[in-house]
Amino acid sequence: MSSIPSDQASNQQWGGRFSEGTDAFVQAFTASVSFDKRMYAEDIAGSIAHATMLNTQKILNDDDFAAIKAGLMQIKAQIEAGQFEWSIELEDVHMNIEARLTANIGIAGKRLHTGRSRNDQVATDIRLWLRATLDLIDGQLKRLQEGIIELAQREYTTIMPGFTHLQVAQPVTFGHHLMAWFEMLKRDRARFSDCRARLNFCPLGAAALAGTSYPIDRFLTASLLDFSGPTANSLDSVSDRDFAIEFAASASILSMHLSRFSEELVLWATPAFDFIDLPDRFCTGSSIMPQKKNPDVPELVRGKTGRVFGHLMALLTLMKSQPLAYNKDNQEDKEPIFDIADTILGCLRAFADMIPAISSKKENMYTRAKLGFATATDLADYLVRKGLAFRDAHEVVGKAVKLGVDTKRDLADMDLAELQSFSQLITEDVFEYLTLEGSVAARDHFGGTAPKQVQAALKIAREYLS
Ligand code: ARG
Numbered sequence: 001m002s003s004i005p006s007d008q009a010s011n012q013q014w015g016g017r018f019s020e021g022t023d024a025f026v027q028a029f030t031a032s033v034s035f036d037k038r039m040y041a042e043d044i045a046g047s048i049a050h051a052t053m054l055n056t057q058k059i060l061n062d063d064d065f066a067a068i069k070a071g072l073m074q075i076k077a078q079i080e081a082g083q084f085e086w087s088i089e090l091e092d093v094h095m096n097i098e099a100r101l102t103a104n105i106g107i108a109g110k111r112l113h114t115g116r117s118r119n120d121q122v123a124t125d126i127r128l129w130l131r132a133t134l135d136l137i138d139g140q141l142k143r144l145q146e147g148i149i150e151l152a153q154r155e156y157t158t159i160m161p162g163f164t165h166l167q168v169a170q171p172v173t174f175g176h177h178l179m180a181w182f183e184m185l186k187r188d189r190a191r192f193s194d195c196r197a198r199l200n201f202c203p204l205g206a207a208a209l210a211g212t213s214y215p216i217d218r219f220l221t222a223s224l225l226d227f228s229g230p231t232a233n234s235l236d237s238v239s240d241r242d243f244a245i246e247f248a249a250s251a252s253i254l255s256m257h258l259s260r261f262s263e264e265l266v267l268w269a270t271p272a273f274d275f276i277d278l279p280d281r282f283c284t285g286s287s288i289m290p291q292k293k294n295p296d297v298p299e300l301v302r303g304k305t306g307r308v309f310g311h312l313m314a315l316l317t318l319m320k321s322q323p324l325a326y327n328k329d330n331q332e333d334k335e336p337i338f339d340i341a342d343t344i345l346g347c348l349r350a351f352a353d354m355i356p357a358i359s360s361k362k363e364n365m366y367t368r369a370k371l372g373f374a375t376a377t378d379l380a381d382y383l384v385r386k387g388l389a390f391r392d393a394h395e396v397v398g399k400a401v402k403l404g405v406d407t408k409r410d411l412a413d414m415d416l417a418e419l420q421s422f423s424q425l426i427t428e429d430v431f432e433y434l435t436l437e438g439s440v441a442a443r444d445h446f447g448g449t450a451p452k453q454v455q456a457a458l459k460i461a462r463e464y465l466s
Contacts, residue, residue, distance in 0.1 A: 031088040042128035049224035064108040117208035119238040119326040140348035147355035152178040156454040160365035168372025191250040199243035202227035206237035209325035248312040262298035311336035386425040
């Protein structure tokens with residue numbers, strides 16, 4: 001490998017104007033190559049598209065274009081083979097690759113940067129990188145939704161207590177509860193998809209900030225890179241990082257959702273609830289307490305929420321008050337974006353693997369629903385159907401529940417005479433409504449918890465996924 005010529009006196013990329021080299025600490029402090037080298041493939045794709053456009057527009061001749069394209073492909077192969085030496089003296093991924101190209105192919109390499117700046121280059125690279133990453137995220141979100149459907153299909157008749165204020169409220173089916181998670185993820189996917197559509201415009205051609213005096217074709221460059229078109233204003237092109245913030249915001253909402261799922265799994269797995277069994281492979285033990293089986297995966301996913309929220313705040317603050325157009329501040333956009341992507345891809349993968357492997361403890365769920373007077377609302381509704389006003393029915397049932405609490409019995413365990421002592425409207429048929437099965441089956445409308453409705457929701461969900 002030939003070595004890159006280095007000029008001790010001043011940086012080779014802008015040395016002309018400078019009378020001394022960059023301070024060694026400043027060089028390390030301002031360099032971004034340690035993290036932006038991750039965008040090497042996007043940087044090379046952007047350069048090839050730019051060179052193709054320059055050649056089509058007769059700004060770059062055929063020989064130079066051929067040398068540039070072959071040289072960039074060779075560099076890509078070297079990077080992928082681990083044979084590329086990154087140098088912080090060359091600051092970032094863009095200058096590392098360009099300097100290597102020039103070292104390899106000579107003067108043609110120096111022509112690549114015609115009509116371009118690192119400002120439009122980096123804005124393009126990060127959009128390309130994020131666009132590809134959004135597709136990976138969408139794939140994992142879909143996998144998780146498939147896992148939820150798989151579990152919900154097994155559990156659509158399983159009865160569990162539904163909670164408000166974390167107090168037993170009304171019985172629901174476990175499948176219905178799981179399909180609530182499915183809906184949250186549907187919105188997450190839509191948010192990421194919106195973000196993708198809005199970021200999919202090509203900044204190349206904006207150059208440093210004002211555009212370029214060469215007769216470029218920005219529509220051609222944009223279409224070569226599968227963008228919807230070029231960005232509309234050169235100043236905005238190089239300074240806009242809205243897409244990074246939108247991505248972080250969408251990821252934050254997703255993380256918030258995952259933390260809610262996590263919290264429920266952690267609760268359900270405690271001996272106090274004992275609603276589910278998390279497979280051992282997603283748990284760890286304790287080095288001191290032999291009985292422990294800890295739900296590490298959901299706990300860690302819950303904990304990772306913090307860093308995603310933090311990155312959102314970092315990116316908002318990064319952009320706050322920035323004057324147009326490009327400022328070096330923007331180099332700080334990448335690490336948050338990369339870390340958010342790594343974090344949520346990891347969380348989604350763990351969840352997509354774990355969810356379909358969960359098994360429910362149906363007996364415990366059922367018993368707990370029964371103990372909590374979960375059918376009290378059903379008794380009130382029954383009295384309303386018999387002519388009582390809802391508020392009076394509420395009062396009657398409240399008294400019956402008080403007796404149940406005092407005598408440690410569910411409403412369904414009382415006999416008819418006892419129930420009639422609260423209201424003469426109560427007759428033998430009341431027991432159909434006091435069972436958990438009757439209660440869930442009665443919520444038989446679109447979006448309701450009845451097993452029949454959960455099946456209908458599963459059908460719609462499968463159509464959405466296909
Ligand atoms: N490393 C820089 C970044 O990440 C590339 C653009 C630098 N442009 C400049 N004029 N200093 O934003």
